[in-house]
Amino acid sequence: MPPECHPIADRPQEQEKDQVRISELSRRSGVPNATIKFYLREGLVPPGRATSATQAEYDEGHLRRLRLVRALISVRGLSVSAAKEVVGSLGEVEGDTYELLGLVFGVWPGADGNGPAGSGGGEGRGGGEDHDEGEDADVDALVAELGWDVTEFSPARKTVTQTLNTLRNLGLDCGWRDLVPYARLAERTATLDLDQIEGPDDPLEKAERAVLLTFLLEPALLALRRLAQESEAAARYRDQGLP
């Protein structure tokens, strides 16, 4: 079994108190007081249980929701309104991890705030209004070769198409077949990623972890490739040119 990143909040002392003030919510999430109040005003985090005219208490559900909102805005880089749309659609997909992950990753149209509002799940998929026929022919061929089960909405498709076009424009005759061995390794990376989010049962925690690990690991994965290239180059070529 691969190692796994555990949420620090799993430590028992963190769960002693069920209902907490906003300052404690801030301490436990690392999100500043003022930011929490902003999220509350914007409806990104539901209101707490009022204990007086000016005070309220919050529970574990608020903490998890707050952490997911922070991940969507600070890490995934969504706008406040796009993040609001995503968390607003959570209820519709809560029991379905596949739909939940598609929502937080922006696979479905609308989840990025670009497409039709509120189309977080359900019938919207399969329409393909945004899919430019022909333009993604390389990616369609690649996906078919790999046997991947992906929708036609993912922005990742366009990235692959653009990369192949750029390489060709710069004089390297690269086609989708050149990407197949890389894609097989990406499959194994994705398996590791999904293993990391198997842990938590709570869907909000699963979603938060998926966003954090997917987006934050990106620079590290590229850095590991650079280091591995250096090591592989040393094995193949070092001292080759010396007398």
Add this chain to the structure above:
Amino acid sequence: MPPECHPIADRPQEQEKDQVRISELSRRSGVPNATIKFYLREGLVPPGRATSATQAEYDEGHLRRLRLVRALISVRGLSVSAAKEVVGSLGEVEGDTYELLGLVFGVWPGADGNGPAGSGGGEGRGGGEDHDEGEDADVDALVAELGWDVTEFSPARKTVTQTLNTLRNLGLDCGWRDLVPYARLAERTATLDLDQIEGPDDPLEKAERAVLLTFLLEPALLALRRLAQESEAAARYRDQGLP
């Protein structure tokens, strides 16, 4: 054997003429006339063979040098002066592919224009002035576990350290051990990368291809991971939450 991106310039009709004018150099490289003239003035590309007071002819060596300069500036994002330093050091390392790759990837200090000038190869390595003791302890442990043969200069080290720190600050208790399985896949990715540059014998062409494939493939590799995640999520979770 994995498929390989072939340089389009390998097509025989491209090599009919040995000595060409600047306009033909532009056509064959895709670099605009004015940009080539700028590179010539800045000494990034050596002067051609003068055929009159105002005209000169260029050969395959100029074309390869021009393509590498373009890759360093437009793709790797180096400044003109940093690119000049890199191509200026090429002569010192030309016979040694390991040194050449370290130079174009910016593994050695100086190659990014940040460190001491002209320290493209040789004695500069091993000094470690820029290496913050302790700060990279996670990366040192990771590299030791993997048995990787890497210098202490690569900027990729800091990226890994920063990612682990960010994940911890956001409440996920990730350590370098969590990265080991990802690093093993990065090793295999790097093997594919180095296979792609085995082709050309010319060191400038090798260097150009290394820069193009390393930097341009980055967004595509991340996009393949996203698509693979979607497919893996479909396999694990789809319809799980439906009645």
